[in-house]
Amino acid sequence: MATSNTAQHDDHAHDHKPTGFMQRWVLTTNHKDIGTLYLVFSLVMFLIGGAMALVIRAELFQPGLQLVAPEFFNQMTTMHALVMIFGAVMPAFVGLANWMVPLMVGAPDMALPRMNNWSFWIMPFAFVLLLLPLFLPGGGPAGGWTLYPPLSLQGGTNVAFTIFAIHLMGLSSIMGAINIIATILNMRAPGMDLLKMPIFVWTWLITAFLLIAVMPVLAGAVTMLLTDKFFGTAFFNAAGGGDPVMYQHIFWFFGHPEVYIMILPAFGIVSEIIPTFARKPLFGYQAMVYATASIAFLSFIVWAHHMFTVGMPLGGQLFFMYATMLIAVPTGVKVFNWVSTMWKGSISFETPMLFAIGFVIMFTIGGFSGLMLAIVPADFQYHDTYFVVAHFHYVLVTGSVFAIMAAVYYWLPKWTGHMYNETLGKWHFWLSTIFVNVLFFPQHFLGLAGMPRRIPDYNVAFADFNMLSSIGGFGFGLTQLLFVYIVWSCARGGVRAAAQSWEGARGLEWTVPSPAPHHTFATPPVIDNRVLAHGDVTH
Amino acid sequence: MLMKRVHWSQLGLGLAALLFSALAFANPERWQLNMTTGVTDTSAEVYQLHMITLWICVVIGVIVFGAMAVAMFKFRKSKGAKPATWSHNTTAEVIWTVIPVLILVAVAWPATKTMFRMEDSTDSEMTVKITGYQWMWRYEIVNYKGQPGGVNFVSRLERNSDATRQLGSGKRPQAVTDADGRNIYLLDVDKPLVLPTDTKIRFLITADDVIHSWWVPVFGWKQDAIPGFINENWTRINEPGVYRGQCAELCGKDHGFMPIVVKAVPASEFESWLAAEQAIRSEATQVAQIDSAPAAAAAAKL
Numbered sequence: 001m002a003t004s005n006t007a008q009h010d011d012h013a014h015d016h017k018p019t020g021f022m023q024r025w026v027l028t029t030n031h032k033d034i035g036t037l038y039l040v041f042s043l044v045m046f047l048i049g050g051a052m053a054l055v056i057r058a059e060l061f062q063p064g065l066q067l068v069a070p071e072f073f074n075q076m077t078t079m080h081a082l083v084m085i086f087g088a089v090m091p092a093f094v095g096l097a098n099w100m101v102p103l104m105v106g107a108p109d110m111a112l113p114r115m116n117n118w119s120f121w122i123m124p125f126a127f128v129l130l131l132l133p134l135f136l137p138g139g140g141p142a143g144g145w146t147l148y149p150p151l152s153l154q155g156g157t158n159v160a161f162t163i164f165a166i167h168l169m170g171l172s173s174i175m176g177a178i179n180i181i182a183t184i185l186n187m188r189a190p191g192m193d194l195l196k197m198p199i200f201v202w203t204w205l206i207t208a209f210l211l212i213a214v215m216p217v218l219a220g221a222v223t224m225l226l227t228d229k230f231f232g233t234a235f236f237n238a239a240g241g242g243d244p245v246m247y248q249h250i251f252w253f254f255g256h257p258e259v260y261i262m263i264l265p266a267f268g269i270v271s272e273i274i275p276t277f278a279r280k281p282l283f284g285y286q287a288m289v290y291a292t293a294s295i296a297f298l299s300f301i302v303w304a305h306h307m308f309t310v311g312m313p314l315g316g317q318l319f320f321m322y323a324t325m326l327i328a329v330p331t332g333v334k335v336f337n338w339v340s341t342m343w344k345g346s347i348s349f350e351t352p353m354l355f356a357i358g359f360v361i362m363f364t365i366g367g368f369s370g371l372m373l374a375i376v377p378a379d380f381q382y383h384d385t386y387f388v389v390a391h392f393h394y395v396l397v398t399g400s401v402f403a404i405m406a407a408v409y410y411w412l413p414k415w416t417g418h419m420y421n422e423t424l425g426k427w428h429f430w431l432s433t434i435f436v437n438v439l440f441f442p443q444h445f446l447g448l449a450g451m452p453r454r455i456p457d458y459n460v461a462f463a464d465f466n467m468l469s470s471i472g473g474f475g476f477g478l479t480q481l482l483f484v485y486i487v488w489s490c491a492r493g494g495v496r497a498a499a500q501s502w503e504g505a506r507g508l509e510w511t512v513p514s515p516a517p518h519h520t521f522a523t524p525p526v527i528d529n530r531v532l533a534h535g536d537v538t539h
Numbered sequence: 540m541l542m543k544r545v546h547w548s549q550l551g552l553g554l555a556a557l558l559f560s561a562l563a564f565a566n567p568e569r570w571q572l573n574m575t576t577g578v579t580d581t582s583a584e585v586y587q588l589h590m591i592t593l594w595i596c597v598v599i600g601v602i603v604f605g606a607m608a609v610a611m612f613k614f615r616k617s618k619g620a621k622p623a624t625w626s627h628n629t630t631a632e633v634i635w636t637v638i639p640v641l642i643l644v645a646v647a648w649p650a651t652k653t654m655f656r657m658e659d660s661t662d663s664e665m666t667v668k669i670t671g672y673q674w675m676w677r678y679e680i681v682n683y684k685g686q687p688g689g690v691n692f693v694s695r696l697e698r699n700s701d702a703t704r705q706l707g708s709g710k711r712p713q714a715v716t717d718a719d720g721r722n723i724y725l726l727d728v729d730k731p732l733v734l735p736t737d738t739k740i741r742f743l744i745t746a747d748d749v750i751h752s753w754w755v756p757v758f759g760w761k762q763d764a765i766p767g768f769i770n771e772n773w774t775r776i777n778e779p780g781v782y783r784g785q786c787a788e789l790c791g792k793d794h795g796f797m798p799i800v801v802k803a804v805p806a807s808e809f810e811s812w813l814a815a816e817q818a819i820r821s822e823a824t825q826v827a828q829i830d831s832a833p834a835a836a837a838a839a840k841l
């Protein structure tokens with residue numbers, strides 16, 4: 001104990017951490033501190049968005065309106081989605097990239113540290129703008145997170161607030177993406193070839209290109225909404241010669257790659273964690289990279305599968321159906337590779353591994369319903385029902401969110417220098433997994449029985465599964481308070497973590513002490529292929 | 540206790556429907572687990588496609604999750620498993636790329652055939668125009684067997700449901716039932732759309748304000764109603780009955796409160812309904828003319 005304390009003291013002596021809140025956090029250009037800011041911000045947004053979800057589930061607990069008016073219910077569904085997508089999931093991945101990409105490629109920091117500071121500090125302002133209308137006369141946006149006109153234009157001043165908030169988030173995302181690409185392409189330590197990079201770095205490199213490609217498209221779409229609303233244009237107004245369906249095409253040209261922006265880094269995380277706890281190299285590393293790139297490419301040519309019911313020509317429907325079905329192939333390759341990585345491994349089940357395995361199983365269930373949704377005639381039935389709600393929550397909650405939690409448990413020892421409480425971590429996993437399935441699985445049945453999404457009240461036939469779903473929702477929501485406690489107590493103290501926190505972990509991040517000193521890799525590390533997960537690239 | 544027993548029996552019923560697909564529910568049932576085969580040829584085909592894809596997913600799921608389960612039990616560190624060092628196998632990778640492609644082709648083929656059939660709205664015997672409003676539907680019988688229909692009315696949420704659904708109404712949704720005691724809360728309208736069975740009906744679907752979506756699940760499709768667009772779809776109902784649906788595209792605060800009810804009756808019954816509606820309309824027009832006559836005379840004096 002005494003020796004480790006001395007060692008820690010020495011680390012601090014060389015840390016040059018700025019002192020004072022302003023210097024340390026507001027003016028920071030340090031990738032680790034900015035990563036922490038992103039992750040804390042994301043956790044706060046996760047709780048706010050979760051509270052909104054609980055308002056929704058509380059109202060849907062039984063038929064009849066008991067708690068909120070329909071208009072407020074619509075504000076909750078709209079804001080829940082915007083907060084979770086742009087506030088919780090995306091910033092969490094950017095935070096993980098900030099913390100881990102420089103550590104994984106042996107870089108001293110991000111390539112553009114000052115821009116890094118700016119891209120984080122835009123976010124709080126964006127979300128003040130986004131959330132403020134809830135407290136103003138007229139309330140928040142209530143037209144759904146997709147902001148389809150003409151409905152979204154029926155909002156009042158909240159239209160402007162929402163659009164400016166989206167502009168700011170887009171700026172932040174684009175700057176973050178530029179920074180990640182610049183870091184990965186320019187700052188790798190000598191010997192860290194592209195095909196030796198950890199798979200998490202690869203998935204983020206591809207994700208960053210997706211972000212740069214589509215965030216401006218979203219910005220354009222919402223700017224046209226803004227001018228339609230306030231400056232008398234008629235881009236999407238049929239009465240003025242505009243086209244409301246065109247908005248949907250533009251939106252989903254952003255929206256579908258956006259879906260992959262929220263899942264590709266999750267693939268990367270799981271591809272790091274499974275080999276560590278299976279104590280066996282990732283199966284088919286290069287196939288994983290190519291599959292990720294294929295998925296990213298395909299994500300640009302499938303957007304209209306979100307809008308099969310708008311009345312597209314048959315040829316369009318066929319094209320988008322075939323293209324969508326193709327995505328199942330690279331996604332299947334990934335799932336098979338994860339299973340093969342576990343095959344003949346030496347598996348142990350620490351919390352990160354539990355979340356990673358949970359991810360593989362439940363994300364695959366979400367993938368199955370995704371394949372079903374690709375079949376156009378069946379989609380005519382599923383579209384805009386609770387079946388779709390179940391589908392995207394399986395890929396986003398048990399997919400992206402579970403992967404983020406896996407990553408937090410996996411790298412917490414590196415961030416804090418302490419091991420988290422393993423028993424509580426396992427409780428968190430099992431409670432989350434049980435409740436999340438009680439929450440979302442019955443929604444498949446509701447959708448197939450004919451319950452539309454985004455309704456505040458329903459026929460008595462839908463009552464039983466809705467009540468079950470709400471019970472699951474509250475259970476899942478409350479369980480996340482346990483997660484907050486585990487992370488908080490791990491940051492405060494606990495068993496000291498070794499530099500190599502996990503027996504089977506490979507990669508440069510495990511060669512620096514835990515907690516990672518304020519500055520790492522000031523001189524580039526000498527790459528020893530044996531410490532890399534993918535040092536052997538002969539195959 | 541009795542309530543609980545009822546629940547489980549209904550769950551059993553739902554399970555039976557899932558497994559044997561023999562029971563066709565026309566309208567949602569408690570504990571319903573699956574889509575129904577519906578009441579049109581299209582809806583039956585859609586149901587088949589849905590089940591084919593579902594079972595393919597189930598089979599793949601059993602294989603993949605089964606392999607994971609075996610790995611998790613057999614290759615545990617706590618059981619002393621030693622890790623292998625291999626990290627690729629080209630044969631396996633080719634196989635699990637090619638086989639999914641073949642499966643996808645096998646699914647895409649029948650789906651494509653169904654899509655061609657669903658697209659073909661030619662040779663319809665009747666045209667109905669549907670217009671979505673916040674928050675009601677307008678139906679117009681444009682023509683029937685080559686004759687102008689001339690019937691046009693608005694259909695909105697029935698009053699009992701509307702009173703019950705108000706925030707803090709104190710009324711029980713369970714109490715909103717039809718004559719047979721079936722719950723019709725939020726699924727009933729003041730004036731249903733009456734349609735003939737065994738007739739190919741073409742729908743022209745549009746909206747006046749925001750986007751809505753017209754959906755009766757037992758017909759097997761939904762179609763967006765978009766201002767400035769006229770979308771086309773069709774159906775041929777095989778069985779008489781009362782079929783309920785809802786607006787399926789978020790359209791504002793009362794999106795959940797603009798149901799659709801179609802009453803399908805044999806063609807002869809439909810024809811007498813149509814004639815009665817036409818008579819009411821022509822009477823109404825005459826009354827309106829008489830009412831406006833003195834006003835017109837007064838205006839002429841000025």
